[in-house]
Amino acid sequence: MGKTVRWGIVSLMTAVLLGLPAGGALAHKGKLPEDALTLVRQASALLAQNPGMTGEVRERLLAALKSKKPAGVHLDQVAEALRVLDKKDVGTARRLLVAAVMPAGMLMPPEGPGRAASSAAAPPSAAPLPSPPPAVASGQPPGVQLSVEVAMKMAEPLQVRFTGSKAENAILAGGLALVGFGLFLLGRTRRAMQP
Amino acid sequence: MSTWNGVWQALDERLKLSDFTYPVPRHANTVAYSLGGISLIGFIVLIVSGILLAQYYNPVPQLANDSVRAITQVVHFARILRGIHYWAAQVVMVTVLLHMFRIFITGSFKKPREANWIIGVGLLAVTVGLFFTGTVLKWDQEGFEALEHNIAIGHLLGGLGHWFTPAFTEHVPLLVRLYIAHINILPGILLLLLAGHFWLIKKHGISARPGQPVAEMLPFTAHLKHLGKYALVFMGIVLILAVLRPPAVGPAPVEGIEVTKPPWPFLPLFAVENWVGVPGLFWASVILFLLLLLVPFVDRSPHAVWRRRPLFITLGFLLLVVLVGLGLLAWLTPGAVHVGG
Numbered sequence: 026m027g028k029t030v031r032w033g034i035v036s037l038m039t040a041v042l043l044g045l046p047a048g049g050a051l052a053h054k055g056k057l058p059e060d061a062l063t064l065v066r067q068a069s070a071l072l073a074q075n076p077g078m079t080g081e082v083r084e085r086l087l088a089a090l091k092s093k094k095p096a097g098v099h100l101d102q103v104a105e106a107l108r109v110l111d112k113k114d115v116g117t118a119r120r121l122l123v124a125a126v127m128p129a130g131m132l133m134p135p136e137g138p139g140r141a142a143s144s145a146a147a148p149p150s151a152a153p154l155p156s157p158p159p160a161v162a163s164g165q166p167p168g169v170q171l172s173v174e175v176a177m178k179m180a181e182p183l184q185v186r187f188t189g190s191k192a193e194n195a196i197l198a199g200g201l202a203l204v205g206f207g208l209f210l211l212g213r214t215r216r217a218m219q220p
Numbered sequence: 221m222s223t224w225n226g227v228w229q230a231l232d233e234r235l236k237l238s239d240f241t242y243p244v245p246r247h248a249n250t251v252a253y254s255l256g257g258i259s260l261i262g263f264i265v266l267i268v269s270g271i272l273l274a275q276y277y278n279p280v281p282q283l284a285n286d287s288v289r290a291i292t293q294v295v296h297f298a299r300i301l302r303g304i305h306y307w308a309a310q311v312v313m314v315t316v317l318l319h320m321f322r323i324f325i326t327g328s329f330k331k332p333r334e335a336n337w338i339i340g341v342g343l344l345a346v347t348v349g350l351f352f353t354g355t356v357l358k359w360d361q362e363g364f365e366a367l368e369h370n371i372a373i374g375h376l377l378g379g380l381g382h383w384f385t386p387a388f389t390e391h392v393p394l395l396v397r398l399y400i401a402h403i404n405i406l407p408g409i410l411l412l413l414l415a416g417h418f419w420l421i422k423k424h425g426i427s428a429r430p431g432q433p434v435a436e437m438l439p440f441t442a443h444l445k446h447l448g449k450y451a452l453v454f455m456g457i458v459l460i461l462a463v464l465r466p467p468a469v470g471p472a473p474v475e476g477i478e479v480t481k482p483p484w485p486f487l488p489l490f491a492v493e494n495w496v497g498v499p500g501l502f503w504a505s506v507i508l509f510l511l512l513l514l515v516p517f518v519d520r521s522p523h524a525v526w527r528r529r530p531l532f533i534t535l536g537f538l539l540l541v542v543l544v545g546l547g548l549l550a551w552l553t554p555g556a557v558h559v560g561g
Contacts, residue, residue, distance in 0.1 A: 058476055063475075063476065066474050067474050067475075067476050067477045069474075070361065070471070070473075070474035070477055070479070071477055071479055073471060074361055074470065074471075074477075074479045074480065075479050078479065081477075179471055179472070180471045181471060182360070182468045182469065182470045182471065183289055183292055183293070183468060183469045183470075183471075184468040185292055185293070185299055185466045185468070186466070187463060187464050187465075187466075192297070193463050196300060196459055196462075196463050197459070197460060197463045197464070199456075199459060200455075200456045200457070200458075200459030200460035200462075200463065201456065201460065202456070203452045203453070203455050203456030203459065204452070204453050204456030204457060204460070205456075206452055206456075207449050207450065207451075207452030207453035207454075207456060208453060210449040210452070211446075211449045211450070211453070214249070214446060214449070218246065218249070
């Protein structure tokens, strides 16, 4: 391969690798929504998905506090979340934000936490606009606090892990046996194919 | 005559199964030449596990994420089933790409197999489409953002992209239509393309190893038997991964933010998108597939041995290095906002 071609390839790769990170800043960013409820839900989701994006979260919380459409949001909890976020306490900030948009008096329904969680985690369009909760997170009745916990859990990725249960161990052993048996058969064929 | 032989003879008389004993070269049993067959095994696993998962999945947007969570947490063994589906998809994506890479390196796309290469590129496109729609179906933030990209590209295409936007019909949510694409349209196209792919392989035969004479032939049934052994290994690996590393599912999506990165096959395109926005994502995909389609028409020399095709092998490796480089870049650097936020 000629020297020119080699240098061409190196230049192209360098341009691509250097150009792309800078390009990130070029991507456009749309306007923030106007209503506080959407802004707080977005901020809460951002914190749950990527706690490092505090800049974007702060931007949304400040916009929510200044919003002319504050319906459905307990703004003093949002302000408290902003203060807590400045102290880098992401967990408490999330808890406050979840409570800030919690439907008023949301208690555990008779059928258990599953449905309460589902309705709390449904997309914005699916749930009717709630009225602000009557009390701050710390003074809420136990039912509301429990709902906050459930909503917090529902807003986090569900990462299932290997528990080592009997069923899991049996399936794992089955998988290992299949791999072992398959490799044994492949190896035997390979040996038979050799002259 | 044993009972088994009797049954075989009766079946063969009616189904002509012995027609499958046509000769194939012995090297068809090597890993490199079995990658297409291993991908087929993966597709079969995906279809079976997909049919079972469909019994528990609800594609209505308000319920989709809940149903995936229920599959993961509530329904007995559905978590393992979802793990099998997820990991089989990952492995198939890898084997399809490796299969294509092997075809390129060994020049197996050359005359008279150009048409089969083109069908293969179509199969890759359908596989990517299945991977993409599968990502959307989870209906978590990653899936939702993938759908937003789908809509953005639909808008970019104007009238041609109308199907990809919610405006196509107000009565059926786009998620439901993508679900139909995932379980019906795309698998249908896949089966048609696979039928064409296999028919052409049968017509032209399995390509020779470049620079090496065909030493010995085997009946095709022996090759199928060998693929069965790969199937055991494939299924074992997928089961182990499904148990030890079950796939996660994120929370129900929130509109208006862009916070996730796409799954690994889309990372190189994501890097381009970070650079030039959604049009970059679309045009990079178009260019990539056009380049793949052009391969048999530009690399027309009769030589299949890689050493005698230095220019095209270099270009192929360069493309691979660029794609891997872009993928790593997108993986390691923060993503930009393209459609949300």
